[in-house]
Amino acid sequence: MSASFQKEFNKSLLDKDLLYKFPKIELHRHLEGTFDLDTLYDLSVKNDLDTPRDKAEFKEFCQFPKDHDSDFLLFLGKFHNYWYKSLDDVSKIVFNSVKNIKKEGLHYIELRFSPEHYALVNDFDRLDITKLVIEAADQAARQTDLKIKYILTFNRGKQKADEMIDLYKKVLDLNIDSIVGVDLAGDETNFPPEQFIKFFDFVKNVGIHKIDIHAGEVTDSSQIWTAIDKLHADRIGHGESSIHDEKLQLELIKRQIYLCQCVISNFQTAAWSDTPSHPLPRLFRKNVPVSISSDDPTIQNATLVDDYRTIIKNFDFTFQDLVKINFDTIDASFLSEDQKSTMKEDYSQALDSFIKENS
Numbered sequence: 268m269s270a271s272f273q274k275e276f277n278k279s280l281l282d283k284d285l286l287y288k289f290p291k292i293e294l295h296r297h298l299e300g301t302f303d304l305d306t307l308y309d310l311s312v313k314n315d316l317d318t319p320r321d322k323a324e325f326k327e328f329c330q331f332p333k334d335h336d337s338d339f340l341l342f343l344g345k346f347h348n349y350w351y352k353s354l355d356d357v358s359k360i361v362f363n364s365v366k367n368i369k370k371e372g373l374h375y376i377e378l379r380f381s382p383e384h385y386a387l388v389n390d391f392d393r394l395d396i397t398k399l400v401i402e403a404a405d406q407a408a409r410q411t412d413l414k415i416k417y418i419l420t421f422n423r424g425k426q427k428a429d430e431m432i433d434l435y436k437k438v439l440d441l442n443i444d445s446i447v448g449v450d451l452a453g454d455e456t457n458f459p460p461e462q463f464i465k466f467f468d469f470v471k472n473v474g475i476h477k478i479d480i481h482a483g484e485v486t487d488s489s490q491i492w493t494a495i496d497k498l499h500a501d502r503i504g505h506g507e508s509s510i511h512d513e514k515l516q517l518e519l520i521k522r523q524i525y526l527c528q529c530v531i532s533n534f535q536t537a538a539w540s541d542t543p544s545h546p547l548p549r550l551f552r553k554n555v556p557v558s559i560s561s562d563d564p565t566i567q568n569a570t571l572v573d574d575y576r577t578i579i580k581n582f583d584f585t586f587q588d589l590v591k592i593n594f595d596t597i598d599a600s601f602l603s604e605d606q607k608s609t610m611k612e613d614y615s616q617a618l619d620s621f622i623k624e625n626s
């Protein structure tokens with residue numbers, strides 16, 4: 268990569284088109300937060316749901332308003348799980364949503380989903396849902412040449428540890444090797460990580476899947492300590508409160524546990540309302556392992572490209588910084604060591620093509 272290209276690229280980094288083409292690796296995005304709005308609208312009409320029929324109003328109903336102040340309850344109010352009346356509905360929304368992901372320049376994604384979200388209202392079989400979601404997503408990924416693996420999300424407020432173990436045991440019987448990890452999401456404040464030690468001991472003992480824990484997003488760093496020491500977390504979702512805990516930062520460096528940072532999500536949920544002081548650049552400069560993710564782009568009314576733009580604008584990130592973070596993110600992934608090596612070669616090629624096409 269020539270120095271002149273880097274200089275040129277640094278100058279045009281905020282160019283949205285260029286950033287769309289920049290190949291990206293993403294590890295923290297919820298399928299339920301990246302739904303295709305047109306498909307949601309069609310499902311609403313077909314299933315006669317009580318949602319706005321005017322398309323613009325429907326969009327407002329589904330998404331966090333642009334330029335709105337941080338507002339946790341408003342953000343939370345955008346998640347619904349009543350869209351589906353049949354398994355075909357689920358299949359449709361998954362296929363059409365995953366088909367869009369490549370357009371944001373994604374090279375590889377670890378996409379997480381909660382079987383409970385799709386199953387709850389109609390009491391669909393959780394295993395049927397798990398198979399169906401992966402089939403539909405795989406099909407969309409193949410058609411768009413997107414490399415994809417999956418993380419199963421378990422929700423703090425919806426399941427107890429024993430119920431999680433029951434479902435997890437059944438999922439294991441499915442033998443789906445594209446599931447690479449297990450995630451704990453949901454209300455951190457009212458359902459602290461200690462309540463789920465039994466489940467994650469079980470996952471760790473089985474030893475097939477890696478562990479990703481949402482922690483330290485709206486709680487202090489003690490939850491991150493619990494996640495890494497007691498829940499065997501290989502990776503942390505958010506973890507901004509680590510900025511206040513030097514000892515934890517050193518431990519994250521030592522164990523190479525990555526924090527998947529989602530700047531726009533953190534602003535909207537009020538987890539970190541003052542974007543210019545977001546911990547991401549400070550952690551990155553101190554070599555604490557960090558990665559860039561979107562979290563819930565459709566709900567946020569923003570793409571992963573918008574996260575990149577926010578980061579470049581506020582933290583003076585250069586082309587080299589972005590390349591480094593993306594290579595680091597491959598290390599942070601739940602791929603095997605062999606798969607990581609292959610992914611790095613693939614990613615290098617994608618990067619070379621990007622540079623050639625845009626020089």
Ligand SMILES: [Zn+2]
Pocket residue numbers: 295297452481504562
């Ligand atoms: Zn998340």
